[in-house]
Amino acid sequence: MHNKNRIKNLFITILVALCCLPRYSTAQTVVTFAEGDIFEYATYYIGNFNIQTGESDVQMFRYKLSSEYGYENDVFVKLWFRISMISPALGIDADKTLIILETDPFQLRADLWIDSRDLSNATNTIYDVNGNAVNISSPPPIEIIEAGEFEQMLAAILTTGKLADGEYTFRVIVTSSDSEMGTFGNPHLVEKTFIVRTPSALSLESPGSSALADSSENEIFTTYPVFNWSSQACTGCDYYLRIAEFKSSFHSTLDEAIEDETTYPFNQSEGWKLVEGGVSTFQYPASGVYPLEMGRLYVWQVKVSRPTTSGNEDIISEIYLFKIAVLGREAESFGETQELGPLLQSLKQALGDGQFTALFGSNGDLEGYNPTGRFTLNGETVDETSATEIITQIINGNIPNIDVQVEE
Template structure:
């Protein structure tokens, strides 16, 4: 973009190259070209013309190649593909161009970041033809759009967390639902992988995620590609079965389109443990629920509700959980408590029934 001359439209960057030809010669043709940008990051909130050029009608007797690197107000002649080639006089006029201040802002961002500002860059080309200059009509057109993303990172949400806190990051199903956010990323390729963390064998979550994978099933595949989604349930088929009592790690990757090609953005690694729901009423599980509540609401509020002399001193879970008068399972409770602990949710009030 920095190589575009707003005064003339000249550029040495290839935007388009087309051959103009006809079944019958001679024929009159006219070419129109526009490059435009939409980039809220640059405060360009409506589509704005970068440069718009129009070639006055010319008569051709043989096919002609039109290349943007030879399509500017300084271009005075073109050569057709006859043998020997004919010289064609042309007159290319500027129709519109971006404000210098907006263009300088775009170039400044390019120099600082090394890539174009996030947004949509569109290149349009139209060809008009006819038997005379007076009866030209649109005969062909082409339009290409380039989406530039600014990677904002991938944030895993649930299930799981740090390896040291698997007592809190527990789910009660072998088909957990994975949730994450990719910011404002559009047109991104999304991938997931899940592996078992073997205590005493793996020294880190990174080692576990690169070892034998549960998902994808095929060990020659490092990742499994998903649709452009931010939630995914562990599949019933096409993956290895998860088991109660074991610890697992998972990770998300997004491939983001940039001006220099696709760039990989990889999330952190989350760890979770699968507990058997049939054993959820055991004393160990009751202690776990209370510990989860403590981490979610904080020590002061927990002690005020469940501590010595409080209303719920000696509380024990019945295993029945409801949210807004609707029964929920322990896995849903786990996700809510996890969001509270991570400060993604806040408690407005507490009522004891």
């Protein structure tokens, strides 16, 4: 009888362990970064954040914290933020920690948007998506760069006011627990690495040059020129272009001409026109602008707008001058009496004068050819502008191999 009671009690104990304990273990907390990003800037100005405390007045990151298991049970989280760098210019050839910050635990009652500006030694109150107040505070940094290395970095910073050139990695981790004093686990990580470089000059390539003395050296043979320039690679940068006529009776310098009435943009209130797609090439359009005319001089200039921690920063190129030749003699050389359109002008630039004349000139296989405006690319109908853009990419070497078929 005694043994039966012991077996009965043991059975009850096992039943409680199997049935009751899992109820309490289901109070899991897994918090993730549901949405958001770490933001990249072309230039980081030291005045916008404090290397020694980690405080910043610009967004380094912004994410929405979300609990995968909802908020019926208590959810507490901590954020961990690290900035590290590699900078050969400073003699730092391996990944080196600049600063590590970690917040005190705080409770989530709903999804919460949080960004880097919320991390400071003071307590900040922000609000979740349901309007609940959330108090966030950060103790002093867990780790900062060593004093000697910081002094070297500071010297470089004081010279330019910017972070030194190098490779910077931003890492954010969120951990969670079901109690404020519990063990925080289930880490979720986001990380990005950016290259910070001192901006290089914005260089114009063609058409033209900065020389005003002999415009014949800058002569081109199309009223639909392709403008090319080069610049340091830059995420988030935008290019702007402006073109104006140089009138020798009114303008004594290239600056006077470019600041006068523009042919592009057509709307004089714009000043500059955005180059779509962030590319460093642009073909003068056939519509929506003042047409360029043969025998006239034109100037052009490019501006790049770079995102920095102090707002957008503009770098403006020098000014180039070019002249559009009278095309009558050249047109007659291959049996044409009208000016070439933008598509044929692009083809001529891609093929070169000799091959173009051999194909389209007198007795050439394509003598008298004139585009109909009907084009297909990989079986899909495209307009003349799209076809011209493809030829421009070939000219710039962006399409190394292409198979062209012409149907009669």
